[in-house]
Amino acid sequence: MTGTLVLAGTPIGDISDAPPRLAEELAGADIVAAEDTRRLRRLTQALGVTPKGRVVSYFEGNETARTPELVEELAGGARVLLVTDAGMPSVSDPGYRLVAAAVERDIRVTAVPGPSAVLTALALSGLPVDRFCFEGFLPRKAGERLGRLREVADERRTLVYFEAPHRLDDTLAAMADVFGGERRAAVCRELTKTYEEIRRGPLAELAAWAAEGVRGEITVVVEGAPEKGPEEYDDAELVRRVRVREEAGERRKEAIAAVAAEAGLPKRQVFDAVVAAKNAGNVRDGGTR
Secondary structure: OOOEEEEEEOOOOOOOHHHHHHHHHHHHOOOEEEEEEEHHHHHHHHHOOOOOOEEOOOOOOOOHHHHHHHHHHHOOOEEEEEEEEOOOOOOOOOOOOHHHHHHHHEEEOOOOOOOOHHHHHHHHHOOOOOOOOEEEEEEHHHHHHHHHHOOOOOOOOEEEEEEEEHHHHHHHHHHHHOHHHHOOOEEEEEEOOOOEEEEEEEHHHHHHHHHOOOOOOEEEEEOOOOOOOHHHHHHHHHHHHEEEEEEOOOHHHHHHHHHHHHOOOHHHHHHHHHHHHHOOOOOOOOOOO
């Protein structure tokens, strides 16, 4: 008989949020695969449990190499418990490769549900939660980040992102640029921890706040795009959308054509808006006309 892969959620802050089954699984697993074995040690000490099985590291740097080894253990009947530093494994954390490999071998995969920064931030954001999409971490490079944001500029569902504190101000500024400074958002910091903070407001306002420096684990929730008709795209909005596409690497001609298609307007109308803005000094020179 094959074994079982167990994905276990771990606290994202408050240790008392640990699901009751977590201690049982930690004590009984044949192998505990942990993203950080030192953090695992602190977790087991806090829970008052001693793993009886073998503890191995399983993180981004060795995930590809260690997955076949763990799959063979599972195929041989082992019960393997996978835990990450916080939250559910495989959600912007190691785990997906192991799950996919186990499924491919018809090995049972189950979970110990636990805390999730994504769902916690959504619930606290004050934004619509009936439909949402999780976008994980944005690229570090400015151009790639703008490109990724542009892909979801018209997404109607609420958006959820993870972000590092030292990049938060740049990310919020880019979001304000692409989505519009008035788009509502919430920055959720240090969820369930002593200094938990939920900062809500328009993206432009949040970007200005973050410029002063922010610490801790960050989850950003952004309101989905409002439904728009062609009549709602004024010249300023058309110019902004062209500029965002240009900054993401598109030539001006292609950017104008794409924005015209989005807005349901003639390309000439968008072109004229861009030219007028340029003449007024609101659009940088360059690109292909």
